[in-house]
Amino acid sequence: MVAFDGMAMDGFPVQADWGNPARDPLHGRRIAVTGGTAGLGLALVRELLSRGARVAFVARGRPGVERVEREVPGARGVVGDVSSKDEIHPIALQILGSLGGVDVLVNNASSLGPAHLELLADTQCEDFEQALATNVLGPFRLTKALLGSLAGSARERRGAVVVNVSSDAAFNPYPRWGAYAASKAALHHMTGIWAEELKADRVRFVSFDPGDMDTDLHRAAVPDADPVSLKRPELAARELADILAGALANAPGATQTRSEAPVR
Numbered sequence: 001m002v003a004f005d006g007m008a009m010d011g012f013p014v015q016a017d018w019g020n021p022a023r024d025p026l027h028g029r030r031i032a033v034t035g036g037t038a039g040l041g042l043a044l045v046r047e048l049l050s051r052g053a054r055v056a057f058v059a060r061g062r063p064g065v066e067r068v069e070r071e072v073p074g075a076r077g078v079v080g081d082v083s084s085k086d087e088i089h090p091i092a093l094q095i096l097g098s099l100g101g102v103d104v105l106v107n108n109a110s111s112l113g114p115a116h117l118e119l120l121a122d123t124q125c126e127d128f129e130q131a132l133a134t135n136v137l138g139p140f141r142l143t144k145a146l147l148g149s150l151a152g153s154a155r156e157r158r159g160a161v162v163v164n165v166s167s168d169a170a171f172n173p174y175p176r177w178g179a180y181a182a183s184k185a186a187l188h189h190m191t192g193i194w195a196e197e198l199k200a201d202r203v204r205f206v207s208f209d210p211g212d213m214d215t216d217l218h219r220a221a222v223p224d225a226d227p228v229s230l231k232r233p234e235l236a237a238r239e240l241a242d243i244l245a246g247a248l249a250n251a252p253g254a255t256q257t258r259s260e261a262p263v264r
């Protein structure tokens with residue numbers, strides 16, 4: 001774990017066991033998760049609810065949203081596309097309406113860009129634009145739309161955190177990952193800038209790399225990967241929830257975490 005603002009690494013502890021569930025810093029927090037019907041997002045919705053948080057989640061597909069609402073008691077679904085400028089305010093309003101405000105936003109929904117990984121020279125501009133719209137502009141716009149509520153939570157000392165889900169592709173020039181990797185690098189860098197700019201408002205920003213997980217996104221990118229070699233999304237969700245709990249429990253600051261890749 002590395003701090004953007006020079007805070008000591010141990011100044012932002014990750015504590016997996018909070019003892020009494022009511023003492024878990026996630027208890028009662030209002031948390032919005034984009035991409036909550038599959039993979040890491042769905043695992044996170046389940047984890048956060050099990051720890052007493054109030055959770056709204058977003059995804060494009062109505063059937064998936066309704067299925068998760070049925071299967072995960074307490075999960076409040078919002079149908080929307082974070083890559084669409086016109087849908088951001090309706091998404092934000094529904095999140096605020098269903099939770100009565102927001103303390104934490106997790107920008108998790110993501111696009112690879114091309115349906116299958118391509119060399120940059122073969123990548124369609126429209127596919128590159130889709131990666132940027134989903135992975136950079138979506139988180140930017142949704143953060144802006146929810147900033148008033150987040151800053152209010154920080155002022156009321158409830159704590160306010162935005163987590164942007166990054167990737168090791170943001171740091172490594174893997175061939176064929178161009179559109180996705182460039183968008184994740186931009187997301188990661190934007191996270192640091194938000195952190196600096198909102199430090200005085202005590203809204204914290206975390207860039208989180210979950211590691212290679214056994215999910216639909218990974219299957220689309222690397223169809224022949226051995227699932228056994230991949231991380232379970234439930235494990236990454238628990239790690240992310242623990243980081244969030246630590247962020248909410250401790251002094252304001254801006255933090256960057258990477259769960260597996262070496263710290264840089």
Ligand SMILES: NC(=O)c1ccc[n+]([C@@H]2O[C@H](COP(=O)([O-])OP(=O)(O)OC[C@H]3O[C@@H](n4cnc5c(N)ncnc54)[C@H](OP(=O)(O)O)[C@@H]3O)[C@@H](O)[C@H]2O)c1
Binds near residue numbers: 058062107111166209
């Ligand atoms: N899997 C990995 O190995 C890996 C590695 C490093 C980082 N990550 C990152 O971890 C995060 C989660 O990835 P994942 O593998 O769990 O993904 P996933 O299994 O493909 O799930 C994606 C979720 O996001 C929703 N979604 C996609 N585009 C959306 C949009 N434009 N608006 C709203 N919702 C949208 C999907 O539902 P709909 O299709 O219904 O919208 C689904 O609920 C991503 O940020 C990814 O980049 C993943």
